[in-house]
Amino acid sequence: VTGRSHFLTGPQRAVLADERALLVDLRGALARLGADEADQATFSQSLRQLDELFLLVVVGEFNAGKSAFVNTLLHAELLPEGVTPTTARITVVRHGDTAGTTVDSGGIAHVTAPVELLRDLHVVDTPGTNAVLREHEAVTTEFVPRADMVLSITSADRPFTESERQFLAGVRDWGKKIVFVVNKVDILEGPAQVEEVLAFVRSNAQALLGTEPMVFPVSVRAARQDRDNETVWEASGMAGVERYIADTLDEGERVRLKLRNPLGVGVRVTGTLREELAGRIDLLREDRHAVEEIERQIDTYARDMARDFEFRWADIEKALLDMERRGHDHFDETIRLGRIKDLLNREKVKRLFEEHVVADTPQRVERKVNELIDWMVGADFQQWHAITERLAERRAAHSDWIGGKLPSTGFLHDRARLVESVGGEAQRVVQAYDRVKEASEIAEKARSSVKTSAAIEVGAAGLGAVIAAVATTAAADITGLAMAGVLATVGLFVIPNRRRQAKAELRQKITAMRQQLGTSLRNAFEDELQRGVARLRQSIEPYARFVRTETEHLQAGRDELDRCLDAMRGLDARIAAL
Ligand SMILES: Nc1nc2c(ncn2[C@@H]2O[C@H](COP(=O)(O)OP(=O)(O)O)[C@@H](O)[C@H]2O)c(=O)[nH]1
Ligand SMILES: [Mg+2]
Numbered sequence: 001v002t003g004r005s006h007f008l009t010g011p012q013r014a015v016l017a018d019e020r021a022l023l024v025d026l027r028g029a030l031a032r033l034g035a036d037e038a039d040q041a042t043f044s045q046s047l048r049q050l051d052e053l054f055l056l057v058v059v060g061e062f063n064a065g066k067s068a069f070v071n072t073l074l075h076a077e078l079l080p081e082g083v084t085p086t087t088a089r090i091t092v093v094r095h096g097d098t099a100g101t102t103v104d105s106g107g108i109a110h111v112t113a114p115v116e117l118l119r120d121l122h123v124v125d126t127p128g129t130n131a132v133l134r135e136h137e138a139v140t141t142e143f144v145p146r147a148d149m150v151l152s153i154t155s156a157d158r159p160f161t162e163s164e165r166q167f168l169a170g171v172r173d174w175g176k177k178i179v180f181v182v183n184k185v186d187i188l189e190g191p192a193q194v195e196e197v198l199a200f201v202r203s204n205a206q207a208l209l210g211t212e213p214m215v216f217p218v219s220v221r222a223a224r225q226d227r228d229n230e231t232v233w234e235a236s237g238m239a240g241v242e243r244y245i246a247d248t249l250d251e252g253e254r255v256r257l258k259l260r261n262p263l264g265v266g267v268r269v270t271g272t273l274r275e276e277l278a279g280r281i282d283l284l285r286e287d288r289h290a291v292e293e294i295e296r297q298i299d300t301y302a303r304d305m306a307r308d309f310e311f312r313w314a315d316i317e318k319a320l321l322d323m324e325r326r327g328h329d330h331f332d333e334t335i336r337l338g339r340i341k342d343l344l345n346r347e348k349v350k351r352l353f354e355e356h357v358v359a360d361t362p363q364r365v366e367r368k369v370n371e372l373i374d375w376m377v378g379a380d381f382q383q384w385h386a387i388t389e390r391l392a393e394r395r396a397a398h399s400d401w402i403g404g405k406l407p408s409t410g411f412l413h414d415r416a417r418l419v420e421s422v423g424g425e426a427q428r429v430v431q432a433y434d435r436v437k438e439a440s441e442i443a444e445k446a447r448s449s450v451k452t453s454a455a456i457e458v459g460a461a462g463l464g465a466v467i468a469a470v471a472t473t474a475a476a477d478i479t480g481l482a483m484a485g486v487l488a489t490v491g492l493f494v495i496p497n498r499r500r501q502a503k504a505e506l507r508q509k510i511t512a513m514r515q516q517l518g519t520s521l522r523n524a525f526e527d528e529l530q531r532g533v534a535r536l537r538q539s540i541e542p543y544a545r546f547v548r549t550e551t552e553h554l555q556a557g558r559d560e561l562d563r564c565l566d567a568m569r570g571l572d573a574r575i576a577a578l
Helices: 010-033 039-048 066-073 133-146 162-173 190-209 218-226 231-236 238-248 251-334 339-342 346-358 361-401 410-434 435-454 462-487 492-576
Strands: 055-060 091-095 101-102 111-113 123-124 148-154 178-183 215-217
Touching: 010 039, 010 251, 010 492, 039 133, 039 251, 055 133, 055 251, 055 339, 066 123, 066 178, 066 218, 066 238, 091 133, 111 218, 111 462, 133 162, 148 162, 162 178, 162 190, 162 231, 190 215, 190 346, 218 231, 231 238, 238 251, 251 339, 251 346, 251 361, 251 410, 251 492, 339 346, 361 410, 361 435, 361 462, 361 492, 410 492, 435 462, 462 492
Parallel strands: 055 123, 055 148, 091 111, 148 178, 178 215
Antiparallel strands: 091 123, 101 111
8 A cells, every 4th residue: 555555554454455355356246247347447446546656636627726736735836837728638746756747648747756745645637627528537537536535626716616516526426535725815805705715615515525524725826925934834725735635644544545445436336336236126027027917817818718618618518408408308299109190200200300409509509619719719819919018018118228229238138139039929929820720620620529429421511510410310310210110019108218218319419419529629728728828938938037047146246246335334444443
């Protein structure tokens, strides 16, 4: 520290070692967790600063007398005064055995001078808080973060301007120690006016920093009138500032400031990154809600579908059961002695059965089955639409978050691409979904299953025709043909018996048909539902996985940063107690 680390006390050395270890860890974490490049560079720089000389950065508006102040403090005319805002340079003043000035490629002047005070500190003179942008940037991004102490010089005739206040707010955010000098008090009229200006600067500085500020009234001009006169030096206020700087440079305080410097920078860049991670975690929390909602939607969908299927199927079953019941009534009415004539007439038996029992049942069943199939296929389709829409909302969410500008790499990019691709997959399925084909396949399966159960030949006829054929075949078998032979040989006593048998056979045929149709539709439904649900789940799985793993990853990162912040606060307390 400060090039004199062999003078450090034991406790100072212990804190330094702990701090260095912590900050090196933090540097790794910042890189790993994707901190802003500029912040990382600043942090690394301030870490190196631990080994450099104390850096005093002089800031203030153009023409406040900064250069004059530095020249006077160092008792050497090193810096040009009264230059314009555009010709002023950032100037780093260091100790050197000979005086000299060089300007580096960045336009920064490096002045060396054989001045004793410079053995203990470097001074940076800056063009002004209202200087041209390029210089201003360099001061804020390069020199302020490295400063061990910032000396803010304000002119007594325009104290604490808005541009100063804004600039100092930035300095404060780096956790820098700021000391105020009110220069040119010689132009004020008497001590009362000086006091007024000082009070004004104090209250503004207090409001800005939240702590009692150090404010020194100074007249550089007065100090220069007789540089070697102690009384003049004292009266000018320069002596007070000089003493304060010397005290600050006192080993203990200097080491404290030095050790604190990278901590302030570390806390700031860590805080920034932590906020960034927290923002991502928030975004992912909404994503997780969306995923959970979609998963819930799929569950509800599967449950609702199963329930609705039972309702719809019960309705179809009822039509078949009604036909069966009508058949029983019909047999009760027709298979009796008084109707023997009719019974022996095959054509009439068939016609009556068709009229009274079969009626429009086949058409109704066919229509209901088709409706059921359309519903199965259509509900799935709607579900895809719902998910596609939900994902479109999530796609929009990140553009809100970062103002519509999508980065080309990194977390936001990955997330956006994933939501995009899942959404695209859903979209593709919706578009490629051939409802007509899907529905006609299921209908064909239902039809052929019923056909097979009845073992009848009806060619390419629809489900309704198959059902009609099954029903009437049953009637024809039972009544017409069977009755003729039975009555001729056995006589009247068998009628009740034949009636029972006819009913039993009708029940058996219709039940078989009902079961076949039911099984076929239920199988198709379950297939369809399972396939649909699996496809829905699969489509959101990559998104869900990303949200899960990335959340864990980000939370771990945030926790790590929190631990670093705690450790830095702990170190800060130890430094204060040194
Ligand atoms: N009246 C008065 N003028 C001063 C004082 N200090 C500096 N000046 C003048 O203020 C002008 C600007 O000084 P300079 O050091 O170049 O200001 P800078 O832009 O902040 O570096 C110069 O003309 C100085 O002579 C002071 O204490 N009193
Ligand atoms: Mg200047």
